[in-house]
Amino acid sequence: MKRVATLSPLSQTRRGAKQLALAAGCALMLASPLLWAHAHVTETEPEAGAILEQAPERLELRFDSPIRITQFDVMGPEGAVELSEDPLGPLAETHGAVPADTLAPGEYEVVWRGIAEDGHTMSGGYRFAIQE
């Protein structure tokens, strides 16, 4: 109690100013952990939004760091597309899937989920179309 009572107004003001100055940095500190903490899709095959003249033989996802894919669903005009080879498996930057049959003309949507090397779970999707 004595210690507080003997503080001069000037030193109290100084300490207050120091506290406020520290606040800005402290705010940054609490914000810090995770700004860029995820893997990102760098490319898809076919490209998102592409309109193709021929059915692709292979679907592919590329990331900027390794990720483990846990779900890879392709929906088309005839419902869920069966895959003869799917990308579920170990950590990798590139994951490919091969449709069991040639894809029929129409619109397709690819939906995926996975877990990155740093433990972050991720999801995404893209669409493409095959012309008649």
Add this chain to the structure above:
Amino acid sequence: MGLTGLDPWTAGRVLALAGFYAAALLAVGGLLFRAAFPGLSPRDAVVLDRSTCIAAGCGIVMLLLLWLLQAAYLGGGNWASAFNPVLLDIVGESAQGERLRLALVGLVLLPVALWQGAPRGVRYAIGALGVVLILLAFSRVGHTRGSPWQSVLLMLHLGLASFWAAALPPLYRVAGSAASGASAEQLLRFGRFGLLLVPLLLLAGGSLAMWLMGGRPGALLDTAYGQLLSVKLTLVMGLLLLGAANRWWLVPAVARGKPEATLQLRCSIAVEASLMVMIVLVAAVLLTTSSPVR
């Protein structure tokens, strides 16, 4: 902003992660506070020990729930996936699994460290090991993974934040009986700790922030992820202002026996706790939802 498009499974993971963060930090902070404040009254010490054990238990429950929810999410968002052994294995083998194991062992050790039947040296050693394991667990997921120096900074930051968070309930109780000299001394003692705690928080957090943002603070404004982060910063600013008000105005006023100061201090501590809950929730959203594609 990051909150848009939160499906129920993601919302569940956010809440479970926030629950784990809050519980684990309260458990760690409770132990640290107990060590730093040996002069607590026997009743306050018992309440604090009990709270620490409950927090550790809640942390374990939240960790296991999070494990199930992560598997459910990775399988497309359904309960069948939550109990799918392959998906549970995938989570267990990932960085999240490492966090789970480390935190689990640490959270089990904390109540052991509070058991009065063991020699003091053994309790201190077990407590220190538990605290380090839990703080290390936090650093195993996210950008700090694989960066020893940044992991140390994050552990320091979380350790200090946990001390602050866990101090609020006992200080709230102490503030209610601050008419006694011993209680007022506890409040002043925490204020003195703050003079060390805040600069260290600044050092650890500022360094991490500079490193993680790659020297581009503008990311706080021009990305959806950064905007959510800015919400968190605003809450932190409020927290620091309240802490400063307590340190320099309300606690000295309570120590001088000013009648209305006790209620004001308790209100201020309650608001501080509310802000901390919101900060943890925002942090959990940031940790769970994907960041924007660069």
